[in-house]
Amino acid sequence: MEIIIVGAGLGGLTCAIACRRFIPDAHVTVLERAPEAREVGAGIQIPPNGTAVLKQLDLLSRVLERGSVVRHVDFRRYADGRILRSMPFGEDVVEEFGVPWVIIHRQDFHQVLLDEAGRLGVEIRLNAEVTDVVFDAPEVILASGERVAGDVIVGADGLHSRIRDIVLDKPTRPQETGDLAYRATIKRTELEALNDPAIHELCAQTSVTSWLGPDKHSIFYPVRNGEEFNLVLLRPDNLDTGVRRVQGDVEEMTESYTGWDERLTKLISCVSAVTKWKLTHLPQLETWTRGPVALLGDACHPTLPYQAQGAAMAVEDGFALGKLLGLLHTSLQAVSTDEPTISPQSPLHEYILRILEVYEGIRRPRTTRTVQAAVGNRRVFHVPDGVGQVIRDFVLGYAGVTWKSDWTYGLFSGRMKRMLRHDLAGDCEREFKGVVKSLLID
CATH class of the missing domain: 3.50.50.60 (FAD/NAD(P)-binding domain)
Structure with a gap:
């Protein structure tokens, strides 16, 4: 064949x-x-239905060598960072679905x-x-x-x-959805240089953190064994019609999240380069x-x-x-x-x-x-x-x-x-x- x-x-x-x-x-x-x-791109999540396929192809162990098992997912309120829910993943997910929920750099996958x-x-x-x-x-x-x-x-x-x-x-x-995403990676050394206990606590966990707010949300998690961190910020689209992707403006990104949790704004302050992606979809x-x-x-x-x-x-x-x-x-x-x-x-x-x-x-x-x-x-x-x-x-x-x-x-x-x-x-x-x-x- x-x-x-x-x-x-x-x-x-x-x-x-x-x-x-x-x-x-x-x-x-x-x-x-x-x-x-x-x-x-940068980080990517592989939920259990994805890792189950990798297991059947005898690839899960190799993916885990480059990725990490998500231990929990924290949803926070955008303004003060208060945790709305910390969902246990880790062994609970493996017990329920037979395989883990994994985070990995897209290029490594x-x-x-x-x-x-x-x-x-x-x-x-x-x-x-x-x-x-x-x-x-x-x-x-x-x-x-x-x-x-x-x-x-x-x-x-x-x-x-x-x-x-x-x-x-x-x-x-593809049709425009009205949303866009800022995507960036931050090195651990840059975050450690902040000398901030709250940031240190975020970086010490193999978890996915998401801040939820009006018309926007953001996601943060480690990749490459915690040596880098994936940061994605989603907001209303302001790119010109037809523009798919551009080099983002860090200052604009910072202003877009003014008034959000201090932890998130400190993460944003460490971003040196960001890519701006228009989110599109197709009708069925x-x-x-x-x-x-x-x-x-x-x-x-x-x-x-x-x-x-x-x-x-x-x-x-x-x-x-x-x-x-x-x-x-x-x-x-x-x-x-x-x-x-x-x-x-x-x-x-x-x-x-x-x-x-x-x-x-x-x-x-x-x-x-x-x-x-x-x-x-x-x-x-x-x-x-x-x-x-x-x-x-x-x-x-x-x-x-x-x-x-x-x-x-x-x-x-x-x-x-x-x-x-x-x-x-x-x-x-x-x-x-x-x-x-x-x-x-x-």
């Missing part, structure tokens, strides 16, 4: 790894238009995936920009004019996906697949960063697609057994089309719920001062991610469980059995 993946991001590399794991003799090619395969893809023999081609797809062949056409043929083509080329436009046969431009697409081409990750369901699920959903997509193609491969190889299998006389192309339909059927409902939940979190995090804020703070004071820490009688943890504990491999296997039966009948 020849598999072409367009885009060497987190989702694309996970898909490549899963394909090689589940189809050992597959030839997997990743086409990356950039001159080097790397991630842009990407490097783990890149190294594993290389070890498994995935061919990664740089400066390989895809400009078109020939569905009948099938093959992709590069900017150089070269044509690369494959049985399956995966569009993992991000929010501004070229493959998405080709699949939908029309341009699709009418389809993710066309012929032997499928989309994954931000190419089909980008989400706001208000639930720590963007990368996890892309990783789940990549795993699901690799798993389903692997099940197809195994079924075709098992024609000599007594178990029901797909007839090898039918063209591989037709089977792949059915598999991609199953992939979309499995992934679309889950990712749609996740995107909608992130929008809901935006409203909860950014409640203006007043009655709504008092109610939010009261309810949050009893909430917990795990059943053990949730004092809302499962109201909060039940919703989280649906997202964080997910038998993705089981879903793939169950749906594939239905495909086998239908193909045998056909």
Whole structure:
């Protein structure tokens, strides 16, 4: 099986790894238009549904070598820093979900995936920009004019996906959400130079701290074994229409958070450089697949960063697609057994089309719920001062991610469980059995 993946991001590399794991003799090619395969950004959270996938791919231990297990998540009031709720994570999360909640630098996470893809023999081609797809062949056409043929083509080329436009046969431009994010990293030595006990206390914990305020919130946590710290500040968008990312103005960022908790303003004072990102999203697409081409990750369901699920959903997509193609491969190889299998006389192309339909059927409902939940979190995090804020703070004071820490009688943890504990491999296997039966009948 020849598999072409367009885009060497987190989702694309996970898909490549899963394909090689589940189809050992597959030839997997990743086409990356950039001159080097790397991630842009700073810290990233990997919740249990993401680390569960990494565990199944035997990558969790390597991710933990570069990342850290979140011990607790603290929500603070923006004005005085008062803790609204400190949610225990650590062993409670492992006990409930079987795997930890991890924080890591995005580049370190990407490097783990890149190294594993290389070890498994995935061919990664740089400066390989895809400009078109020939569905009948099938093959992709590069900017150089070269044509690369494959049985399956995966569009993992991000929010501004070229493959998405080709699949939908029309341009699709992300819509502005009205929010932007300042993203910065701060070295531990710079924070220690403040000689501030409150800052020292923040830095001594392997935790995620979030300040919630009207129309804004901010997030702070350690990366790279505590030698650096990730700081993200989210606020209303003031970038020009169409501008995606610019070098941020530290003075503007500082003024935006005047009147906030002194701890946060001191953290901001240590920022020397910041990137300013416009937050955008897509309306729900009418389809993710066309012929032997499928989309994954931000190419089909980008989400706001208000639930720590963007990368996890892309990783789940990549795993699901690799798993389903692997099940197809195994079924075709098992024609000599007594178990029901797909007839090898039918063209591989037709089977792949059915598999991609199953992939979309499995992934679309889950990712749609996740995107909608992130929008809901935006409203909860950014409640203006007043009655709504008092109610939010009261309810949050009893909430917990795990059943053990949730004092809302499962109201909060039940919703989280649906997202964080997910038998993705089981879903793939169950749906594939239905495909086998239908193909045998056909």
